Amino acid sequence: VAQVVIPGQESNTAFYIDGTSWVELVEGLNDKYTSHVKKLEAYEKQFLLDGPAYLKTAKEILPLRLEKLNNKELKKLYEDYQDKLYQYSTFAWSAFILNNYVAERATALLDKYIAKAKREDQKQEIHDALFRPEEKAAALELQHEIEKQRGKLTKKQLEDLYERFKWLSCLDLHNRPWTREEFTSHIKSMTPTVSKKELQFDKVARELRIEKEDLAYLMMAKRFVYIKDARDDFRRQGVFYALTYFKEVARRMHIEPQDISYLQEAEILGFLDGKVKISKQIISQRKKGFVVYLNSHGNLVCLQDDDVQQALREFNLILEEEKPKEITGRVASQGMVSGKVIIVRGVKDLTRVKNGAILVAVTTHPDYVPAMRRAAAIVTDEGGITSHAAIVSREFGIPCIV
Numbered sequence: 001v002a003q004v005v006i007p008g009q010e011s012n013t014a015f016y017i018d019g020t021s022w023v024e025l026v027e028g029l030n031d032k033y034t035s036h037v038k039k040l041e042a043y044e045k046q047f048l049l050d051g052p053a054y055l056k057t058a059k060e061i062l063p064l065r066l067e068k069l070n071n072k073e074l075k076k077l078y079e080d081y082q083d084k085l086y087q088y089s090t091f092a093w094s095a096f097i098l099n100n101y102v103a104e105r106a107t108a109l110l111d112k113y114i115a116k117a118k119r120e121d122q123k124q125e126i127h128d129a130l131f132r133p134e135e136k137a138a139a140l141e142l143q144h145e146i147e148k149q150r151g152k153l154t155k156k157q158l159e160d161l162y163e164r165f166k167w168l169s170c171l172d173l174h175n176r177p178w179t180r181e182e183f184t185s186h187i188k189s190m191t192p193t194v195s196k197k198e199l200q201f202d203k204v205a206r207e208l209r210i211e212k213e214d215l216a217y218l219m220m221a222k223r224f225v226y227i228k229d230a231r232d233d234f235r236r237q238g239v240f241y242a243l244t245y246f247k248e249v250a251r252r253m254h255i256e257p258q259d260i261s262y263l264q265e266a267e268i269l270g271f272l273d274g275k276v277k278i279s280k281q282i283i284s285q286r287k288k289g290f291v292v293y294l295n296s297h298g299n300l301v302c303l304q305d306d307d308v309q310q311a312l313r314e315f316n317l318i319l320e321e322e323k324p325k326e327i328t329g330r331v332a333s334q335g336m337v338s339g340k341v342i343i344v345r346g347v348k349d350l351t352r353v354k355n356g357a358i359l360v361a362v363t364t365h366p367d368y369v370p371a372m373r374r375a376a377a378i379v380t381d382e383g384g385i386t387s388h389a390a391i392v393s394r395e396f397g398i399p400c401i402v
Helices: 020-032 037-061 071-116 118-130 138-148 155-169 179-189 200-206 212-253 255-263 264-270 278-290 307-314 347-352 365-376 388-394
Strands: 002-009 013-017 290-294 300-304 331-333 341-344 356-361 377-380
Touching: 002 138, 002 264, 013 020, 013 212, 020 037, 020 071, 020 331, 037 071, 037 212, 071 118, 071 200, 071 212, 071 264, 071 377, 118 200, 118 212, 118 341, 138 155, 138 200, 138 212, 138 347, 138 365, 155 212, 155 377, 155 388, 179 347, 179 365, 212 255, 212 290, 212 388, 255 278, 264 331, 341 347
Parallel strands: 341 356, 356 377
Antiparallel strands: 002 013, 002 290, 290 300
C-alpha cells in the first residue's frame, strides 16, 4: 500500500506516502507545471479558470429551493459540484506541494545574483521582497482593510467587512460561517502593524542585473505565492456556498450537518440512489479515528473502530515518539525574542496563545491570525519561506522559523 490517510494528534489528519512514490509525485508535478516559466504561466492561467468555475458552481446552489428537489435531482447537483471541486483540487493540492519547490529554486537562482553583487548582508530583505505577494489573499486583505481604518470601524464598515469575509472560517464541511459576534472577536486583535521601509523587488532586480529569463522565473515564483494562498480562498468560499446543500442532504439522512464530512462520496451517492443506509454508529466511530487507503485493486477502503489499530500495525505506522534535543529550521522572518511556548494542535488551542507567547504549530492558516497577532514569534513544522506563517510573520514584523 503506497498511500494511507489517518488522523494524527488531536484529530489532525496525516497523509503517509512511501519515499519512492513521493519523489515520483513531486518530480512529475514539477515536470508538468513548474520546470519552465511557460509551464508556470499556463498553470496560473488554468488555476484562475478552475477556481472561479468551482466557486460559480457552488454559488448557483445557494438560491435553489433544495427542499423541493427529489433525491435524483440532489444527486445531479452533487455530481456537478464534485466534478468542479476535483478539477480545482488538482491545482489546490499541487500548489501546496510545489510551492516550496518553486520557492527553493527561485531562492537558489536569486542567491547567485546576491553573491555576485556582494549584498549578502541584505539577503533576507531581498528574499522578503521577492516573496511578498503583489496581490493579497483574503486573510491579509482583511488585515489591510482594518489597518486602513486604524482599527476604528464604523458600524457600516464592520457590517460590510463581515459580509465580505464571513466565509473565511469555512475550512471544511464541518465548519460554519462566523457569526457577527465571532467575526468582531476575530478582528479585535488586528491592530495596525508598524510600518517599515521595504525593498521593492523590481528595483532590486535592476540593481542586481538579473538576466531576462531568470527574472521571468522569479516573477512567476512571486505570483505563485499568491496562488498558494488564493487556492484556500476558493476552497473556503466554495464550502460556504455549498453548506445549504449538504445541510439538506444531512436532514434527509437524519444526521447533523457537520457529520456529513465523515461520509465517503460513494456513501452519499448510494444514499441518494436509495441503495445505502447511513449509519450513525459508523459516523460516531470515524469521529474517534479512521484509516483510508487504496487497496491492491485501486479501490478506496475506509476503516474505523477496532480495525484502525490493526491496519496501522499492518502498515507499520505505529511509530515511537521521538524526543529530539535540538530542532532546526529555516528563518522565514528575522528577529530574536523569548517567551513561553504554546503548542497549538488545533483551533481550540488558539485561546491559550497570550500576548508575547511563542506559537508552535504544525502549520497555520487564516483562522490562526488573531493568535498570530498576539504571538511574539512563530514556529511551524510544515511550510517554507512562502508559507502562510512566513508571509503573515513578515507582515506583522515578528520572527518566524519554518
